[in-house]
Amino acid sequence: MIDTPRHNSLYLPIECEIISVIDLTSGEKLFRVRRSDGVPLSHLPGQFVQVSLLGWGEAPISVASSPTREGFFELGVRRAGTLTGAMHTLKAGDTFGIRGPFGRPFDLPRLQGQDLLLISGGCGLAPMRSLIQYCEDRPAEFGMITILYGARNPADRLFKDELAAWERSARFACSFAVDSISGGDCFSGSVGLITALIPPLHCIPDRTVAVVVGPPAMYRAVIDELHKKGLSSDRIVVSLERQMRCGVGKCGHCTIEHLYCCQDGPVFWLNEIEHLRGAI
Ligand SMILES: Cc1cc2nc3c(=O)[nH]c(=O)nc-3n(C[C@H](O)[C@H](O)[C@H](O)COP(=O)(O)OP(=O)(O)OC[C@H]3O[C@@H](n4cnc5c(N)ncnc54)[C@H](O)[C@@H]3O)c2cc1C
Numbered sequence: 001m002i003d004t005p006r007h008n009s010l011y012l013p014i015e016c017e018i019i020s021v022i023d024l025t026s027g028e029k030l031f032r033v034r035r036s037d038g039v040p041l042s043h044l045p046g047q048f049v050q051v052s053l054l055g056w057g058e059a060p061i062s063v064a065s066s067p068t069r070e071g072f073f074e075l076g077v078r079r080a081g082t083l084t085g086a087m088h089t090l091k092a093g094d095t096f097g098i099r100g101p102f103g104r105p106f107d108l109p110r111l112q113g114q115d116l117l118l119i120s121g122g123c124g125l126a127p128m129r130s131l132i133q134y135c136e137d138r139p140a141e142f143g144m145i146t147i148l149y150g151a152r153n154p155a156d157r158l159f160k161d162e163l164a165a166w167e168r169s170a171r172f173a174c175s176f177a178v179d180s181i182s183g184g185d186c187f188s189g190s191v192g193l194i195t196a197l198i199p200p201l202h203c204i205p206d207r208t209v210a211v212v213v214g215p216p217a218m219y220r221a222v223i224d225e226l227h228k229k230g231l232s233s234d235r236i237v238v239s240l241e242r243q244m245r246c247g248v249g250k251c252g253h254c255t256i257e258h259l260y261c262c263q264d265g266p267v268f269w270l271n272e273i274e275h276l277r278g279a280i
């Protein structure tokens with residue numbers, strides 16, 4: 001076992017054991033994991049861990065499960081390169097290291113009592129799922145919850161079973177979009193960009209907070225549509241990705257002007273960053 005109470009450095013990986021691995025798509029897997037020492041991860045929705053594999057390095061990965069689901073945490077990992085490629089070869093019973101949880105989570109106290117508009121694209125559903133599960137488990141804390149999700153095509157959608165369950169649930173209003181479909185695809189949502197799902201929504205701007213997590217190309221168009229619905233920038237939350245190394249505000253790899261994405265973010269209120277060059 002790597003971690004002991006004597007060794008709780010920010011830089012020292014803690015050993016975790018994989019409980020199960022399932023394929024989400026042909027390029028994404030979901031790892032259900034627990035710390036080998038049995039200590040809960042104690043994260044909040046929106047935070048990430050630095051996953052480390054000996055000989056392969058480290059990569060920041062968002063925690064995809066809610067802290068309300070106890071005894072494990074989950075990581076949805078896209079095979080993107082070196083570390084994530086090596087991770088995709090792991091199976092139940094294997095171990096790897098994590099540092100964290102790190103980063104500023106979704107601002108739950110400011111989300112409580114509000115109607116939520118949860119908008120994610122592609123891999124952005126992984127961190128959003130942590131918040132969705134949290135809302136599912138604490139229904140009294142939030143108003144009406146709308147989930148919008150966009151993906152390239154039906155097969156590329158993450159968490160397909162959960163998307164179907166959220167769609168059936170009276171707790172959520174859901175609309176899904178894909179960029180394109182091909183013959184044989186079974187998909188009942190919209191074909192086109194996720195931005196097209198926003199204009200038909202009924203929302204009360206001074207009672208609604210929108211949370212946006214997705215690929216860089218999605219943010220500007222989605223934010224424009226949210227502004228048109230009357231949502232001001234202090235009612236829009238974004239989670240941003242930057243290249244990261246240390247994850248703890250020391251190396252400067254993740255800066256957005258004076259802000260460190262790893263510590264001041266990855267979650268920001270839009271009014272905190274919209275004036276910063278290159279933030280969105
Ligand atoms: C806060 C945060 C949360 C993240 N959460 C997830 C998650 O839940 N699931 C997931 O699959 N991925 C997530 N990522 C992205 C993930 O960290 C990168 O895909 C990963 O670092 C790639 O590591 P690698 O060693 O496999 O790839 P490498 O071999 O290092 O790189 C492969 C390619 O990915 C590019 N790349 C590396 N890091 C990033 C980055 N941060 N943003 C954009 N491009 C990058 C490299 O430039 C290179 O072109 C997150 C990133 C951040 C910053």
Ligand code: FES
Pocket residue numbers: 243244245246247248249250251252253254255260261262263
């Ligand atoms: S990753 Fe090192 S300062 Fe943010």
